[in-house]
Amino acid sequence: MTNGYRASAGIMLAPAVSLIGVFILLPMLLTVWLSFNDWSTQTPFSEAHFVGLANFHDIFGPTSVGRDFKGALVNTAIYTALSVAIILPLSVLFGLLVHQRDVGGGTLLRTVLFSTYMVPMIAVALVWSKLYSPSEGPFNQMLGLVGVGPQPWLSSPRSALISIVLLNVWQQVGYFTVLAIAGLTQIPGSLYEAATLDGANRTEQFRYITLPLLRRTLLFSAVIAIINAVQVFEPVALITQGGPVGSTNVLTYHIRRVGIERAQGGLGSAMAVMLMLSLIVAVCALFAIMNRKDDE
Amino acid sequence: MSLAWTSKLALAAGLALLPGSAWAEAVNISYLTHWSPETVALLENAAKEYSKTHPDVTVTVRAVPFGDLLTTLRSQSGGSDGATIGGIYDLWLPELARDKLVAPAPEVVAAEVKGAWPAGVVSAASVGGALYGIPNEIDVYALNYNKDLFKQAGIEAAPGTWDEFRETAKKLTKKDAGQQGFGMINSWAAGVVHPFASLLVSNGGELVGDGKPVLDSKQAGETFELYEGLIKDGSSEPSMATADANTTGPFLDNFVSGKTGMIIMANWWESALKTGMGDKFANIATAPIPVGPSGDKPHSISYSWMTVVNAKAGEAEQKAAWDFLAWLNGAKSGQNGASAMSDILMSMGILPSRSSDIEAHKGKLGSEFLAGYVSVLSDARPFPVVPGGQEFSESLQQTLEALQYGQISAQEAQAKAQADAISILERAAK
CATH class of the missing domain: 3.40.190.10 (Periplasmic binding protein-like II)
Structure with a gap:
């Protein structure tokens, strides 16, 4: 009976597992294999030749290959950290605002917030590149009205990456607000009533009820936000081309430049493997921290 | 005549006609460029003009931003479905030729180009002595x-x-x-x-x-x-x-x-x-x-630009592409002895590189803005x-x-x- 059950389960799982194997695991293994080879993306796999760890040595070496990769890795890390650090608190804040039952217009606000997520990135890039324009951009005009001088935004290596982060926050925060609202609806109202009877104020209720019970939702949001941020590509490709001085050169854009434009498939694969490993380490670290908190 | 002989003659006639009938089949070729919509419209008009005398050849034009041109060429030229013709920057040619993404020009086209363009421009369109593209603009x-x-x-x-x-x-x-x-x-x-x-x-x-x-x-x-x-x-x-x-x-x-x-x-x-x-x-x-x-x-x-042909395109498409490019860049396709390509380029203020085109556009090249460029051309060093x-x-x-x-x-x-x-x-x- 048990064997029959296992066999039927195996048969039913086989199609899905096979598809995952062919379309996800196989490309991942192929990328890992190519990272140990010297290979032009314009030639068949049969022309790849094994070079051991040479590609990894190059991408962490002192030449321009290594310098550009390390720069892109740092840019991606900063972009990811800033995006997550801004999006998550903002999504909880907006979630709390929209979740208030005694405030009118909540549904409208929810729709407005989520609508930014549905706007295609090409439209966002076109509009935001003009908003950020140093000479005629509305942002600088608005700053001028309150006595602040024009800011370089995308034109300075010090502010270009942050400007791209702000664009990302604007576009993504609505989606994460919806996730936060979903989490808030799971918290029983009776807990707040009991806390109110015990004399807890709003801040204490947020700290001791809302935040702990929202932890699972925030963990999910953080993981998705990290994955989204690490994969940033369009705003860089459409607006800054990785500049100025490589300040917005993020890994996905750099891998495209190396692997496709320059056809250096081995080097590009080594960079992709490092990106994948970094992502795995970041997500695992996040889960480990959350599990430790749960244990405590 | 016996039936066997009749059949043999019919087969021989059929075989003899095969290449001709193959050319008579409709051929679709595509042209990838980074030009603006206005310039693409001029190229489409030229393609329509070509189709009047070559009704079996259809040329479609696709445009991408300059920043995406090399990526598009590299990612799509690996297959027969990629653009048949691509406009490229001369700096990209050595690696595209090394990776066998672009086809060497046929003898007849190479001979025409070597005779009608300045040697320096021909050299920028060649790798290892073989010509790979028909030069068009010089900047x-x-x-x-x-x-x-x-x-x-x-x-x-x-x-x-x-x-x-x-x-x-x-x-x-x-x-x-x-x-x-x-x-x-x-x-x-x-x-x-x-x-x-x-x-x-x-x-x-x-x-x-x-x-x-x-x-x-x-x-x-x-x-x-x-x-x-x-x-x-x-x-x-x-x-x-x-x-x-x-x-x-x-x-x-x-x-x-x-x-x-x-x-x-x-x-x-x-x-x-x-x-x-x-x-x-x-x-x-x-x-x-x-x-x-x-x-x-x-x-x-x-630096110069040229048009190249996708080495992975089918034989008929490649042949049609070279024929179209030879016409487009030839001395009879444009106005007053100029090539149709040079007329398109001049609409953007771009200097054509074919010697007869420079002669044909002498008047416009004398404009205050362009004359300054023409005057420094002879002392320019190729990138x-x-x-x-x-x-x-x-x-x-x-x-x-x-x-x-x-x-x-x-x-x-x-x-x-x-x-x-x-x-x-x-x-x-x-």
């Missing part, structure tokens, strides 16, 4: 300046030397009005590197000599120092220099709106200037690149076309941008640029 760099701003600053003539250039840039700079004397470009490899290379060759130097980078020369050092000086003088403001994927952006906006006094740019941006400036385009004049302390006379750099050239350009771009933003000194920039160039070109040559 050269010169100094563009705003005559109104010159007048307001009391400057009578364009600078002829680097000392005059720095002095003029200082006089044109008005910080309070957000006006810079000389506009550099950033976030676009060619836009950063070509003006630098033009100043370098006008100072007697070069980027690559005998296949090896020579950025450690005295002339190169002086050019890095000129950049550093312009930034330190406050005559060039890097935050006004950004370009975007369409090679437009703040650097162009600032020049067309009269916030930048001078810029070093190629002839092809005539159409962008006209679009952005309207009647004020008449304020723009062209002058040779100022001569550096180690230079003898004004020089600048030139080095070497394997790894694009990566070399992008690396030099990073170094020059770091210098623009004051992140490194001129000496550090020179050492870094030379070290990176050696490593990139050595790796690409393997």
Whole structure:
């Protein structure tokens, strides 16, 4: 009976597992294999030749290959950290605002917030590149009205990456607000009533009820936000081309430049493997921290 | 005649007719370019004209932004479904030919090109002695300046030397009005590197000599120092220099709106200037690149574009593509002995490279803006076309941008640029 059950389960799982194997695991293994080879993306796999760890040595070496990769890795890390650090608190804040039952217009606000997520990135890039324009951009005009001088935004290596982060926050925060609202609806109202009877104020209720019970939702949001941020590509490709001085050169854009434009498939694969490993380490670290908190 | 003999004759006749009937089949070819919609429309009109005499050949045109052109060529040319024809920058040819993405030109086309184009342009379209593309445009760099701003600053003539250039840039700079004397470009490899290379060759130097980078020369050092000086003088403001994927952006906006006094740019941006400036385009004049302390006379750099054919396309498509390109670039397809391609190029202010086209467009090439470019063409040095050239350009771009933003000194920039160039070109040559 048990064997029959296992066999039927195996048969039913086989199609899905096979598809995952062919379309996800196989490309991942192929990328890992190519990272140990010297290979032009314009030639068949049969022309790849094994070079051991040479590609990894190059991408962490002192030449321009290594310098550009390390720069892109740092840019991606900063972009990811800033995006997550801004999006998550903002999504909880907006979630709390929209979740208030005694405030009118909540549904409208929810729709407005989520609508930014549905706007295609090409439209966002076109509009935001003009908003950020140093000479005629509305942002600088608005700053001028309150006595602040024009800011370089995308034109300075010090502010270009942050400007791209702000664009990302604007576009993504609505989606994460919806996730936060979903989490808030799971918290029983009776807990707040009991806390109110015990004399807890709003801040204490947020700290001791809302935040702990929202932890699972925030963990999910953080993981998705990290994955989204690490994969940033369009705003860089459409607006800054990785500049100025490589300040917005993020890994996905750099891998495209190396692997496709320059056809250096081995080097590009080594960079992709490092990106994948970094992502795995970041997500695992996040889960480990959350599990430790749960244990405590 | 017996039935057997009749059958044999019919088979023989059928076989003899086969190639002819194959040509009579409809052939679809596609043309990938980075041109604007207006220019694409001109190319589509030319393709329709060609189809009148070649009803079995249909040419469709696809356009992508310049920033995506190489990626599109590389990612789609690997298969027979990619564009049959691609317009490419000569710097990309060595690697596209090495990776067998582009087909060598047939004998008859190669012979025509070798006889009708200047030898230097033919050489830029060849790899290992084999011709891979039909050259069309040639671009050269010169100094563009705003005559109104010159007048307001009391400057009578364009600078002829680097000392005059720095002095003029200082006089044109008005910080309070957000006006810079000389506009550099950033976030676009060619836009950063070509003006630098033009100043370098006008100072007697070069980027690559005998296949090896020579950025450690005295002339190169002086050019890095000129950049550093312009930034330190406050005559060039890097935050006004950004370009975007369409090679437009703040650097162009600032020049067309009269916030930048001078810029070093190629002839092809005539159409962008006209679009952005309207009647004020008449304020723009062209002058040779100022001569550096180690230079003898004004020089600048030139580069060319060509059309290539996808090596993975079918035999019939390749044959039709070469035939269309030979017609498009031939002396009979355009007006008054010019090629249809040159008519399209001239609509954008781009210099055609075919000798008979230059003759046919003599009148328009004498316009105030373009005449300045035509006059420097004979002393222009071709931008080095070497394997790894694009990566070399992008690396030099990073170094020059770091210098623009004051992140490194001129000496550090020179050492870094030379070290990176050696490593990139050595790796690409393997």
